[in-house]
Amino acid sequence: MILAIDYGGSNFRFQLDRHPIVALETQSVDLMLFLEEMIAQYPIESIAISFAGQVRNGVILSAPNIALHNLPIQKIIEERYATPLVIDNDLKCAALYEASFDPHANTLAVLYIGTGFGGALVHQGKIIGGANNFAGEIGHTPFRATPFVCGCGRNDCLELSLSGKALELWSEHYGLELEEFRLEDIKSKPKGDTIHRNFLDALEHSFLTLLSLFDPDRFIYGGSVMQNNPHLIGFLKECYEQSPFRRVRKAPKIELSISKEGCLEGAKLLLKQEKK
Ligand SMILES: [Zn+2]
Known part of the structure; x- marks a missing residue:
């Protein structure tokens, strides 16, 4: 067993x-x-x-x-x-599973936005571990200062702008009722637009950072926040089109994960x- x-x-x-x-x-x-x-x-x-x-x-x-x-x-x-x-x-683990469906992908970036925000990369079927099995840990890189403290001790982690936990913290901060992590609902509330904009900025920042560092041919986004907001895939494709990278490389595939487990x-x- x-x-x-x-x-x-x-x-x-x-x-x-x-x-x-x-x-x-x-x-x-x-x-x-x-x-x-x-x-x-x-x-x-x-x-x-x-x-x-x-x-x-x-x-x-x-x-x-x-x-x-x-x-x-x-x-x-x-x-x-x-x-x-x-x-x-x-x-x-998730990246290994996603890669098993597409053995021909050269470099695959897997990013999950759920309670937290994390990522991992697979190159030609193998996880990119780096020197300390730490490669891809993008959620705790500095982005913008917030009024909150992350589990890692900092106040400016990407995860404090780009995660389900971040949406909860920001909604509480502005006194908003939050039922589900639907960005379109959040956007329509007072101060919700600030939360929404901050989230999109963090999403774009992390996407373009990984694109420039690892040059993936495929991105897979998963996690509960992504699953509740599938339109974010369109936003990321637009980010790519507006980026300077589009002149020098082929557009990466950007998809929503279809695996829940x-x-x-x-x-x-x-x-x-x-x-x-
Ligand atoms: Zn952190």
């Missing part, structure tokens, strides 16, 4: 083989205790984890929204239970890679 986990900042979701996915609140979960209980209860042969934070060589380094630091989870579980465990950053499914692909 395979235990796959999507360990997010708000939700901790898991699945045993192809059984229905079970969702828990992240705050209510102690990872070690959870894994020990699952191993005791089910015949688990391997564990695959997609984690919303920094991971390197089986070690959870840190996460802006989860209270775990320097936990060598792979070593602990493999030594204690002889159960193979693979783990990587959630966006890297990219992180979870991508984590399972890590297991297959491990076996190779």
